[in-house]
Amino acid sequence: MHWLWAIIVGLVLGLIARVILPGKQHQPLWLTVIFGIIGGVLGNAVATWIGVNDTKGIDWIRHLLQLAGAVVLVGLGDMAYMAVRGNRRTV
Incomplete structure (x- = not known):
């Protein structure tokens, strides 16, 4: 069940990062x-x-750190994807 949540959260974080x-x-x-x-x-x-993974109420700092990680990785991943793939055009 944890993998299902990881995929769902990853989809949401990735889309927000995009x-x-x-x-x-x-x-x-x-x-x-x-x-x-x-x-x-x-x-x-x-x-x-940093010790903020489990707080009372909503873990806003943890969620913001997750989003920041996703933004950084999506940005770097896109640059790496374009470097590997190049500017090849498909006909």
């Missing part, structure tokens, strides 16, 4: 979801490291 980032992202949706999942995990790790 909206936040300026310009057009060229990576496919499945790659955005993967980067969103990894960003969420990274944000949870940072929240645990």
